Amino acid sequence: MKLGQHLHRIGNDIVAVYLVVTDEGVTVVDAGLAGHWGELTAELATLGRTPDDIRGLVLTHGDTDHIGFAERLRRDHGVPVYVHAADAARARGEVKTKPEWGHAKVGATAGFLWYAARKGGLRTTYLTEVTEVADGDVLDLPGTPRIVGMPGHSPGSIAVHVPLADAVFVGDGLTTRHVLTGQHGPQPAPFTDAPEQALTSLDRLAGLEATWVLPGHGTPWNGGTAEAVRQVRAAGH
Numbered sequence: 001m002k003l004g005q006h007l008h009r010i011g012n013d014i015v016a017v018y019l020v021v022t023d024e025g026v027t028v029v030d031a032g033l034a035g036h037w038g039e040l041t042a043e044l045a046t047l048g049r050t051p052d053d054i055r056g057l058v059l060t061h062g063d064t065d066h067i068g069f070a071e072r073l074r075r076d077h078g079v080p081v082y083v084h085a086a087d088a089a090r091a092r093g094e095v096k097t098k099p100e101w102g103h104a105k106v107g108a109t110a111g112f113l114w115y116a117a118r119k120g121g122l123r124t125t126y127l128t129e130v131t132e133v134a135d136g137d138v139l140d141l142p143g144t145p146r147i148v149g150m151p152g153h154s155p156g157s158i159a160v161h162v163p164l165a166d167a168v169f170v171g172d173g174l175t176t177r178h179v180l181t182g183q184h185g186p187q188p189a190p191f192t193d194a195p196e197q198a199l200t201s202l203d204r205l206a207g208l209e210a211t212w213v214l215p216g217h218g219t220p221w222n223g224g225t226a227e228a229v230r231q232v233r234a235a236g237h
Helices: 033-046 070-077 085-091 104-118 194-207 225-236
Strands: 002-004 005-011 016-022 024-030 054-058 081-084 131-133 146-149 158-162 166-169 176-179 184-187 214-215
Touching: 002 214, 005 033, 016 166, 016 214, 033 176, 054 070, 054 146, 081 085, 085 131, 146 194, 184 225, 194 225
Parallel strands: 024 054, 054 081, 081 131, 166 214
Antiparallel strands: 002 005, 005 016, 016 024, 146 158, 158 166, 176 184
8 A cells, every 4th residue: 555655554454564665675664464475575566676675674663463574574585674672582582571451342352363363473483683773773774764762562662753754653652543442543552561651652753743653553644743642642541
């Protein structure tokens, strides 16, 4: 799905992956589930590109539903995978977490689990090698992505700001479709390690200039960062 001149999405409102496309190549943000590989190659093909045109993969955090095809891309195509140092062990499968589920509705939860299972979410391939990043880093990748520390959902959660695409990719810093309730609109994401810290981290987003606020789960939001943050805070308290 094309969102803008330099901006594409694969997956859907349950689990999403984003591509920043430039003449210099492609930057991928998050790796969804293993079964998204076919959608990745298909989307690249529509652009006249292949996985060998991907210059880097940036993970917003190390959870299993964001690292799906990451190791395959690294291993088979030599693509470096960037993750915040505080989530590196998580992405390598060395740290497992079981955060609270919180409020859930049977239908929405079943839909999320069914989709995840169908897309290979039950057989996670962890990273064997990552490149660690920190808050404030600007990566030498297409779109010149800047790392914005957003701890809370996980210790190493980040947002990825790409001015060229007028976008900030927020991972699970917020959601626009709660996978466990089906509720739409900007709101706190489920499975969050430290909910209060996650809300505090939203201050980092509010100061960014970006029309698109793009979560790992939910509808792409093009109402700007300030309004997205306002709605998340309203929903979170």
